[in-house]
Amino acid sequence: MTVDLSYSENNVTPKDQNSLKESVIMPEPQLRSIAVEKAYRKGDLKIPVLRGIDQKVFEGDFLSIIGQSGSGKSTLLHLFGLLDHPDIGEIHLNGERIDDLPAKTRDQLRNHVFGFIFQFYHLLPELSLLENVMVPMMIRHSMWDFWKQKRKFKDQAKEIISKVGLDHRFTHKPSELSGGEMQRAAIARALVLKPKILLADEPTGNLDSKTGGEIIELLNTLNDLDKLTVVMVTHDEAIAKEAKNQVRIVEGRIERLATSKVGVA
Numbered sequence: 001m002t003v004d005l006s007y008s009e010n011n012v013t014p015k016d017q018n019s020l021k022e023s024v025i026m027p028e029p030q031l032r033s034i035a036v037e038k039a040y041r042k043g044d045l046k047i048p049v050l051r052g053i054d055q056k057v058f059e060g061d062f063l064s065i066i067g068q069s070g071s072g073k074s075t076l077l078h079l080f081g082l083l084d085h086p087d088i089g090e091i092h093l094n095g096e097r098i099d100d101l102p103a104k105t106r107d108q109l110r111n112h113v114f115g116f117i118f119q120f121y122h123l124l125p126e127l128s129l130l131e132n133v134m135v136p137m138m139i140r141h142s143m144w145d146f147w148k149q150k151r152k153f154k155d156q157a158k159e160i161i162s163k164v165g166l167d168h169r170f171t172h173k174p175s176e177l178s179g180g181e182m183q184r185a186a187i188a189r190a191l192v193l194k195p196k197i198l199l200a201d202e203p204t205g206n207l208d209s210k211t212g213g214e215i216i217e218l219l220n221t222l223n224d225l226d227k228l229t230v231v232m233v234t235h236d237e238a239i240a241k242e243a244k245n246q247v248r249i250v251e252g253r254i255e256r257l258a259t260s261k262v263g264v265a
């Protein structure tokens, strides 16, 4: 497999990077993909989707990744969040390679480091908003542990629900919430275990532009006030522009678009 030399950082191995760090003081990216490639197979046909993605995400950044439908945005987000493996290349967290860890370690890391939100919310219809937000706590703890600490967990869930502006909706079922409220609920659920990085896959894709704008405003507030790192993929240019930094996926590679106060690759 050939490596595209125009991406000079592709060719810096983690070892080189460490020696480089010793001589030059530079911030370590919190999350990074190095020369990541991914293809899907359809019968005998191999369809390349990502063809060498180098992207750094620094702590406290809000990075949007724009791309047309089918350009590989969800694929890339899944690789960042350890939901899938790259064919070639590496994913690093705080300078350590994480894509090649044993499955159990990857699962633990994923649950501790990443929060996910999606276009279609994926709330459980039978549960109230409060119960939906508490689901990750139930999954993380044993039954006994959960019941012992239920009051504390409930308070923590209520606090995060208030933060996303839904404190008047604790007992509502998802069917009794609007689209924007369901996405807020999904954000609360994603944040209840205090992840370091929020991965957002078309979070406004099912919302009108005003409501979508409010969701991005909420993500920006969480990014500003709580220093939550956000990586969002979207096909919507207007939404993407609301992030601090923007890049585009074109033909399986990253094109950089804008930079503001936080450095980005």
Ligand SMILES: Nc1ncnc2c1ncn2[C@@H]1O[C@H](COP(=O)(O)OP(=O)(O)O)[C@@H](O)[C@H]1O
Pocket: 040, 041, 049, 067, 068, 069, 070, 071, 072, 073, 074, 075, 076
């Ligand atoms: N599990 C899969 N098996 C086969 N092809 C897939 C799979 N997932 C995605 N693809 C294909 O890979 C390409 C990129 O998909 P995706 O990452 O979902 O794009 P985006 O999120 O930008 O719309 C698309 O052509 C899609 O059909």
Ligand SMILES: [Mg+2]
Pocket: 073, 074, 075, 201, 202
């Ligand atoms: Mg997608």
